[in-house]
Amino acid sequence: MPHRLDTLLRRLGGRHAHHRLHAMAHHGHGGGHGRHSGFGGFGGDDESMTRGRKFSSDELQLLLLALLEERPSHGYELIKALQSRSNGFYSPSPGMVYPALTYLEELGHVTVSQEGNRKCYALAGAGRAYLEQNREQVEWMMARLQHIARKMNSIRRALTGEMPPPDDAAGSWxxxxxxxxxxxxxxxxxxxxxxxxxxxxxxxxxxxxxxxxxxxxx
Incomplete structure (x- = not known):
């Protein structure tokens, strides 16, 4: 069931999921509590979420640098970290992440070490300086990932008819x-x-x- 639910969420997308949840609330599904319970406050109020917009290549590079600032990682670990932080909404493909890492290496923003058959990436001094120059944008993107993760959690709970915890609706608002x-x-x-x-x-x-x-x- 979780796998099928994730597939459904990807097919629905942000705006379509909103319409689906609105219809469920209108017809009394999801426990019959309307928008104040099973739907967790998901109402399409995040414009970038409802339009399904992801991150540009430049933004992806900043996100990768921010993750590497926390700890050195393999490419696969970085993909899983972005997926986890967005609750499955944002999962860039290897075809996006590895070229971005190669480009960051060419710029001198990351260093690479070989660990068996895998490469481990670490933040270099130039990358740290670039992060500081763009700290406000990085913090905004990380906050956006967290916000989207809450939205996705609300959608999952709504589609399964599960009641959210009291503070889940709006991220403890x-x-x-x-x-x-x-x-x-x-x-x-x-x-x-x-x-x-x-x-x-x-x-x-x-x-x-x-x-x-x-x-x-x-």
């Missing part, structure tokens, strides 16, 4: 924060047809809010 996120989404949807001046005003408000949030949690 308190109800007030979950409600505020929903209210923000609704407010933005209601401004879809406003003029450019009003859009600029809204953008300024959101930028200020982001700065305050990051300033409080940074």
């Amino acid at each position: 308190i109800p007030e924060l979950t409600r505020a996120r929903g209210e923000l989404k609704q407010a933005l949807m209601r401004t879809a047809n406003v003029d450019e001046d009003e859009q600029r005003r809204i953008a300024a408000i959101l930028r200020q809010a982001c700065e305050q949030i990051l300033g409080d949690t940074g």
Whole structure:
């Protein structure tokens, strides 16, 4: 069953999974508790998730460097680490990872040692410096992987009718924060047809809010 469920999730994809869960909630499946229980708060609110967007080659290189910063690894271990951190959503193929590692080696960002028939990659000084230059982007991507992992967990629980733990719905977010996120989404949807001046005003408000949030949690 787990293998078949994983296959189904890959076929559904982000947006299709959202529609499926919405239909399940509407018709009372998954224990009959609607969006407040078995569906774990999965509502397609992560735009990149619902569009199924993965990472570019440059972003993949940064992710590999970030993992190697934690410990030297074989290519296969790096693939499994990315798969694990995203709860199965992001699993780059060897055809993507090994060329990226070769390119990083050519740049001098990683070093390679031979361990039997396998290569072990480690972060080099140049790679560490490059990571520091892009630390904010790396932290954002790692946070995104964690967020997607929570989404995938909610989808799996919904499709199997399993009740999530109390803090699984939004990654331990308190109800007030979950409600505020929903209210923000609704407010933005209601401004879809406003003029450019009003859009600029809204953008300024959101930028200020982001700065305050990051300033409080940074």
